[in-house]
Amino acid sequence: MIDVTLESVSKRFGRAGDTAAVDDVDITIAAGEFFTLLGPSGCGKTTTLRMVAGFYFPSSGRIRFGDQDVTRRPPNKRDTGMVFQNYALFPHMSVAQNVAYGLKIRKVGRAESKRRVEEALAQVHLAGYGERRIDQLSGGQQQRVALARALVIRPRTLLLDEPLSNLDAKLREETRVEIRRIQREAGTTSLYVTHDQAEAMAMSDRIAVMESGRVRQIGAPQEIYHRPATSFVARFIGRSNVLSLPVLGAGPETVTVRLPDDSQVSVAAPTDHGLGTGATALVSIRPEHIGLTSATEPGVVTGRVTELEFTGMSTNLLVDVAGEAVQVAAVDPPAGLSVGDQLGLRLPRERMWVVRP
Amino acid sequence: MSTIPATPSPATIPPVTGSPAPAGDGRRRRFTDRFTGGTNSRWFPYLLVLPLALILFGYVVQPMFATFAESVGVDAVANYTSFFTNSGVARSSLVTSLIISAASVLLCGIVGVAMAFLLKRFSFPGRRLIEAIILVPAALPPLIGAISFQLLYSETGILPRGLQQIFGTAEPVLPFSGIAGVLVVHTFTMYPFFYLSAAAALAGMDPSVEEAAYNLGAGRVRVWRTVLLPMLTPALVSASLLVFMTSLASYTAPLLFGVDQTMTMQIYINRTNGDLPMASTYASVLGVVSVLFLLGMRWYEGRRSYRSQSKGVAAHRREITNPLGRWLALGASLLATVVLLAPVATIALVAFSADGSWTTEVVPAAYTMQNFVTIFSDPNAFQPILNSLQMSLLATIGCIVIGVLIAYAVRRLDFRGRGVLDVAVMLAWALPGTVVAINLISAFSTGNAFSFGQVLIGTFWIMPLAYFVRFLPLVFRSSAATLAQIDPALEEAARNLGASWWRAFGSVTLRLMLPGVIAGGLLAFVHGVGEFVASVLIYTSQTAPISVEINNRMYSFEVGTAAAYGMLQVVLIFVVMVVSGRLETGRRASREAAQWTA
Numbered sequence: 001m002i003d004v005t006l007e008s009v010s011k012r013f014g015r016a017g018d019t020a021a022v023d024d025v026d027i028t029i030a031a032g033e034f035f036t037l038l039g040p041s042g043c044g045k046t047t048t049l050r051m052v053a054g055f056y057f058p059s060s061g062r063i064r065f066g067d068q069d070v071t072r073r074p075p076n077k078r079d080t081g082m083v084f085q086n087y088a089l090f091p092h093m094s095v096a097q098n099v100a101y102g103l104k105i106r107k108v109g110r111a112e113s114k115r116r117v118e119e120a121l122a123q124v125h126l127a128g129y130g131e132r133r134i135d136q137l138s139g140g141q142q143q144r145v146a147l148a149r150a151l152v153i154r155p156r157t158l159l160l161d162e163p164l165s166n167l168d169a170k171l172r173e174e175t176r177v178e179i180r181r182i183q184r185e186a187g188t189t190s191l192y193v194t195h196d197q198a199e200a201m202a203m204s205d206r207i208a209v210m211e212s213g214r215v216r217q218i219g220a221p222q223e224i225y226h227r228p229a230t231s232f233v234a235r236f237i238g239r240s241n242v243l244s245l246p247v248l249g250a251g252p253e254t255v256t257v258r259l260p261d262d263s264q265v266s267v268a269a270p271t272d273h274g275l276g277t278g279a280t281a282l283v284s285i286r287p288e289h290i291g292l293t294s295a296t297e298p299g300v301v302t303g304r305v306t307e308l309e310f311t312g313m314s315t316n317l318l319v320d321v322a323g324e325a326v327q328v329a330a331v332d333p334p335a336g337l338s339v340g341d342q343l344g345l346r347l348p349r350e351r352m353w354v355v356r357p
Numbered sequence: 358m359s360t361i362p363a364t365p366s367p368a369t370i371p372p373v374t375g376s377p378a379p380a381g382d383g384r385r386r387r388f389t390d391r392f393t394g395g396t397n398s399r400w401f402p403y404l405l406v407l408p409l410a411l412i413l414f415g416y417v418v419q420p421m422f423a424t425f426a427e428s429v430g431v432d433a434v435a436n437y438t439s440f441f442t443n444s445g446v447a448r449s450s451l452v453t454s455l456i457i458s459a460a461s462v463l464l465c466g467i468v469g470v471a472m473a474f475l476l477k478r479f480s481f482p483g484r485r486l487i488e489a490i491i492l493v494p495a496a497l498p499p500l501i502g503a504i505s506f507q508l509l510y511s512e513t514g515i516l517p518r519g520l521q522q523i524f525g526t527a528e529p530v531l532p533f534s535g536i537a538g539v540l541v542v543h544t545f546t547m548y549p550f551f552y553l554s555a556a557a558a559l560a561g562m563d564p565s566v567e568e569a570a571y572n573l574g575a576g577r578v579r580v581w582r583t584v585l586l587p588m589l590t591p592a593l594v595s596a597s598l599l600v601f602m603t604s605l606a607s608y609t610a611p612l613l614f615g616v617d618q619t620m621t622m623q624i625y626i627n628r629t630n631g632d633l634p635m636a637s638t639y640a641s642v643l644g645v646v647s648v649l650f651l652l653g654m655r656w657y658e659g660r661r662s663y664r665s666q667s668k669g670v671a672a673h674r675r676e677i678t679n680p681l682g683r684w685l686a687l688g689a690s691l692l693a694t695v696v697l698l699a700p701v702a703t704i705a706l707v708a709f710s711a712d713g714s715w716t717t718e719v720v721p722a723a724y725t726m727q728n729f730v731t732i733f734s735d736p737n738a739f740q741p742i743l744n745s746l747q748m749s750l751l752a753t754i755g756c757i758v759i760g761v762l763i764a765y766a767v768r769r770l771d772f773r774g775r776g777v778l779d780v781a782v783m784l785a786w787a788l789p790g791t792v793v794a795i796n797l798i799s800a801f802s803t804g805n806a807f808s809f810g811q812v813l814i815g816t817f818w819i820m821p822l823a824y825f826v827r828f829l830p831l832v833f834r835s836s837a838a839t840l841a842q843i844d845p846a847l848e849e850a851a852r853n854l855g856a857s858w859w860r861a862f863g864s865v866t867l868r869l870m871l872p873g874v875i876a877g878g879l880l881a882f883v884h885g886v887g888e889f890v891a892s893v894l895i896y897t898s899q900t901a902p903i904s905v906e907i908n909n910r911m912y913s914f915e916v917g918t919a920a921a922y923g924m925l926q927v928v929l930i931f932v933v934m935v936v937s938g939r940l941e942t943g944r945r946a947s948r949e950a951a952q953w954t955a
């Protein structure tokens with residue numbers, strides 16, 4: 001069942017003609033799904049989320065909750081629970097009063113309200129903190145109060161805008177597991193905003209990758225990782241080499257390209273790749289999928305090591321292949337490898353994938 | 358795995374339009390929906406702003422135009438040309454006002470900056486005490502302040518006569534009179550503009566910048582000249598503009614020291630002589646100059662910025678270790694303490710003196726409680742207090758309601774003309790009290806749409822209206838300052854949890870603004886109770902406020918009773934300062950607003 005729909009939604013700030021902060025975005029989120037907007041800072045994630053919350057109205061396009069059009073519905077009638085980046089807890093109320101605020105507006109009875117507040121606080125491991133003042137809590141605890149406040153009203157959609165960005169690294173990982181657990185238990189449809197691709201990959205059912213106000217790709221984490229749609233997505237999600245290679249022939253789902261060693265290889269491509277013989281294809285391959293070899297055989301290109309960095313888990317190399325810098329993450333590099341050495345890189349056909357510009 | 362479409366097909370969702378208004382209690386429901394929806398519409402800001410804009414136009418802007426119309430109503434521009442003729446009162450009044458203002462800037466600058474450097478950069482015995490009382494002279498209402506300086510430093514004042522007695526000379530020693538007297542009052546009451554901004558700039562300055570200069574080999578003088586002073590420049594320029602403007606608007610000091618040829622005095626004199634067109638001409642010129650200063654200040658504040666890059670490191674203080682220096686510092690601290698507290702002490706002392714008992718003595722000869730007894734037992738003597746409290750309370754309520762809404766509109770809503778609204782409030786602040794009074798006289802001596810067709814001059818209502826116009830900016834400033842500390846996301850969070858705009862505003866934003874609003878309101882109230890400059894031009898015998906009563910008592914040589922009224926005001930101010938000090942966040946807001954009191 002589909003819970004939230006954004007249909008050709010655009011948002012322009014200021015005068016007409018300015019570039020759009022959000023440009024023609026189509027998204028559907030299924031009931032109970034954990035959906036993430038991922039992209040670099042300034043790409044329009046917050047603006048999109050705020051249109052769903054009702055703080056901005058789209059310049060064009062529609063937003064639907066289920067089969068109700070909510071495009072111009074005021075924020076207090078939307079029944080969303082939002083967790084703000086800086087938590088936005090009311091400083092003049094206690095923890096319990098903060099959590100009870102939405103219940104009071106919904107005219108929930110006193111006893112019922114008290115029970116639900118306690119339940120919500122227990123859910124975020126803050127049982128017994130109800131009487132505390134907000135400034136007596138640590139950042140992580142404040143974050144959890146904000147989550148409880150949003151969840152206690154049992155919203156139809158949970159909205160989270162970079163809720164972990166103010167926490168330190170360790171707490172961030174703990175809390176993301178917690179958020180996901182609570183979301184699963186409650187089964188609340190969630191729209192999550194982050195610029196951290198690792199966070200998005202770890203938490204999401206599906207991810208929409210945004211760039212400059214546009215959605216570049218929507219898919220499950222694995223799809224986005226293994227089959228990035230554009231060179232931007234390939235580079236933004238993890239690290240990736242995007243090689244420009246001449247096209248020798250094209251099929252419906254494959255493109256044959258020439259590697260720098262003059263060998264030919266047929267690479268998987270999206271059906272709408274639109275490439276013909278003579279064109280240049282962008283082919284992505286992850287650094288960890290490139291093998292090192294001393295053999296010369298088809299599919300092996302040679303290059304010169306220009307940078308070398310040992311990280312413990314692997315050795316990161318930068319290899320100059322016919323003028324192009326190729327990143328390689330070698331788990332077990334040959335002993336004594338150093339800058340200036342020549343070596344062969346094996347580019348496995350099944351790990352290569354044609355992306356759009 | 359094949360292609361992943363960037364956009365899933367929306368075909369599965371049946372298109373539905375219109376929001377599903379729950380069926381049931383029909384009309385009322387739909388009405389409230391439309392109403393609350395109204396707060397969310399694009400037009401909502403305009404609905405809120407329109408009445409506010411009308412009020413500012415009606416009581417601040419439109420009266421200015423009325424004054425201008427009055428000034429050219431009879432002899433066209435003849436009144437204005439008198440400013441350009443070589444001899445004549447108009448020209449010399451303008452020149453005198455400008456000279457007094459320039460001299461005040463210089464004197465206040467020297468005193469204020471020196472105080473800031475001494476108190477913020479050095480550590481010596483008595484420093485904390487001075488820091489605590491440094492703003493006392495400036496906290497007095499203008500009339501009380503000017504009277505206390507007159508009692509202290511004029512020919513008949515305590516200090517010149519005291520020195521005369523000590524040295525056995527025939528004449529009082531070092532008396533201040535005329536323009537010199539005015540400058541003494543200005544220096545003592547306006548140096549805080551320099552002190553506060555220089556102290557804030559020094560406190561906000563990153564000490565490592567100064568250290569870097571020393572590290573690169575600069576000597577102490579060079580560091581001051583090339584690093585410290587340039588970094589203080591923005592603060593000093595704003596303070597100069599403020600002092601200049603405030604001096605130009607100053608009325609009580611020239612009145613008490615008998616300097617007739619200033620702009621403000623000429624407004625008063627022409628008005629009392631019944632020449633309203635000429636009074637309006639002076640008011641228009643003074644008004645335009647003040648507005649230019651206001652715009653200049655806004656422009657300057659918009660472009661200045663030497664924000665310190667790193668934070669958290671407190672500026673270091675140099676300990677004075679040399680024993681001689683310590684004794685000198687101690688002596689100077691004591692002297693400063695006496696000088697700072699002398700005005701209040703004088704008022705307190707004279708308040709208990711018998712009227713008519715102080716003739717040629719250094720201090721009054723006979724003491725009594727009678728002054729206070731008279732004030733509280735004689736209905737005629739008590740009436741001014743009632744008047745002031747009542748008129749100031751009314752004005753304060755208006756200031757709070759309108760000031761808070763304007764602050765919210767200007768800081769939180771997005772609408773065309775926001776800057777204009779902001780300027781219009783500050784206009785009320787920039788205009789001298791005398792000009793505000795003349796503007797209201799010009800606008801409301803006949804019926805007018807904004808007075809609902811009534812003549813307001815000669816009625817009770819003109820007084821609270823004048824106080825409202827003068828002190829609205831105080832509440833606006835302190836509300837806006839508090840609002841700036843409140844994250845807009847708080848209101849959004851309330852909205853997200855289902856609160857209507859009104860409920861979110863009331864239960865979150867307004868609630869959090871409260872300390873600043875109360876602080877600003879108290880400030881407006883105190884200023885209203887002490888207001889003199891505008892009152893003296895528009896009061897009637899029924900509406901005479903405390904300040905006018907004080908002035909009248911001074912004229913009939915009832916100095917003791919006059920000081921007793923003053924003492925009551927000082928006590929009120931003290932109480933209010935203690936109360937505002939308790940409102941933690943209110944303190945910052947009121948300090949911010951106090952910087953803007955003229």
Ligand SMILES: Nc1ncnc2c1ncn2[C@@H]1O[C@H](COP(=O)(O)OP(=O)(O)O)[C@@H](O)[C@H]1O
Pocket residue numbers: 013014021039040041042043044045046047048
């Ligand atoms: N209220 C606003 N007025 C004008 N421009 C805005 C406003 N909010 C966001 N923008 C602009 O829209 C773009 C997207 O912003 P935002 O959605 O906050 O990005 P993100 O959350 O992805 O970092 C940015 O270029 C930003 O400057």
Ligand SMILES: [Mg+2]
Pocket residue numbers: 042045046047
């Ligand atoms: Mg953002």
